[in-house]
Amino acid sequence: MASIQGSYDERFTAVPRALARLLDEGDAGASVAVFVDGEPVVDVWGGYADADRTVPWQRDTITNVWSVTKTMTALCALVLADRGELDLAAPVGRYWREFAVAGKEKVLVRHLLAHTAGLPDWDGPVEDLYAWPSATARLAAQAPQWEPGSAAGYHSLTQGFLVGEVVRRITGRTVGGFFAEEVARPLGADFHIGLPAEHDHRVALTVPPPSWDEDYAAGAPGGSALPAAGTTIRVRDGSSIAWRRAQIPAASGFGNARSVALVQSVMACGGAVRDLRLLSRAGCDRAREEQFNGVDRILGMPVRYGLGYGLFGGTHGWAGWGGSIVMVDPDARMAVAYVTNQMREPADDDRGLEIITTAYA
Numbered sequence: 001m002a003s004i005q006g007s008y009d010e011r012f013t014a015v016p017r018a019l020a021r022l023l024d025e026g027d028a029g030a031s032v033a034v035f036v037d038g039e040p041v042v043d044v045w046g047g048y049a050d051a052d053r054t055v056p057w058q059r060d061t062i063t064n065v066w067s068v069t070k071t072m073t074a075l076c077a078l079v080l081a082d083r084g085e086l087d088l089a090a091p092v093g094r095y096w097r098e099f100a101v102a103g104k105e106k107v108l109v110r111h112l113l114a115h116t117a118g119l120p121d122w123d124g125p126v127e128d129l130y131a132w133p134s135a136t137a138r139l140a141a142q143a144p145q146w147e148p149g150s151a152a153g154y155h156s157l158t159q160g161f162l163v164g165e166v167v168r169r170i171t172g173r174t175v176g177g178f179f180a181e182e183v184a185r186p187l188g189a190d191f192h193i194g195l196p197a198e199h200d201h202r203v204a205l206t207v208p209p210p211s212w213d214e215d216y217a218a219g220a221p222g223g224s225a226l227p228a229a230g231t232t233i234r235v236r237d238g239s240s241i242a243w244r245r246a247q248i249p250a251a252s253g254f255g256n257a258r259s260v261a262l263v264q265s266v267m268a269c270g271g272a273v274r275d276l277r278l279l280s281r282a283g284c285d286r287a288r289e290e291q292f293n294g295v296d297r298i299l300g301m302p303v304r305y306g307l308g309y310g311l312f313g314g315t316h317g318w319a320g321w322g323g324s325i326v327m328v329d330p331d332a333r334m335a336v337a338y339v340t341n342q343m344r345e346p347a348d349d350d351r352g353l354e355i356i357t358t359a360y361a
Helices: 014-024 066-082 109-113 126-130 132-141 158-171 175-187 197-202 241-245 257-268 281-288 351-360
Strands: 004-008 029-036 039-047 062-064 253-255 292-295 302-305 310-312 315-319 325-329 334-340
Touching (some): 004 014, 014 029, 066 175, 066 281, 132 158, 158 175, 197 241, 334 351
Antiparallel strands (some): 004 039, 325 334
């Protein structure tokens, strides 16, 4: 059985065993964390940080969690809403004047968080993702693909720029800067939206699914993937220095399971973790206010969207391309995170669900 490092409460012995089983099945590396009442009951890792399996996954190894980043960006918006600085029911144009054109005058902030704004596709050059002014100006000029609020279509890349620009207009700070100063640093969470070069040596690059190389592209139906109608994003894009440095707040967050579970414990514990209160309980509850329930036009599957999170029964969270996932359970005051550098084909990937189910068991 694969060697697993870290610590865990003996009641959760099955969780590191589940991680070891995934590594034995051929995955490169991963970390798992389970937090209850804001404290870790599981904090384990194993495997390798590289495709050649020569560099062991360490306690401080971080990797791109892809769309799990959306939960971090959503938290920033919810913090501002809780402070009274952001009205989630207001038109986006109240904060971002240039946005209110081409039929987007009635797009509300909550539409951005719930994937119902009608702007799901990134159709510009990949390089424009790395330049915030170019990316946001392109989105501001677009017309929506449907009546805002009437349907949902997963805004895989665009949501982060849309929500992030609203955050920037209100605070004068980038969403990555706001997250670092208001969330990550106070909590002591090793999660980054826009990764400084000083952390490069700790990064585990994404490993494509077996039989694929770095040209493996996002867009497979039924997974947390990028829409086929937009610009193709490949593994090699996410492995680039430019991607790492850029703030792509829907997809370019870097962290590990410990940092993801710690941050999202704020949502699991009514807004306060380790004597730090970021949100009121009512502010946390906003995340679970259903905005859409039906078939997502892009994913082609039934979804329930709250404000920045997917809703799953009494829990909420989201998964990323490649398998990383976070689940928040306010009733149990629990957050579960699984972060991996090993991709599998979306149709064959239930690793995150297996880890979550094991944590409950």
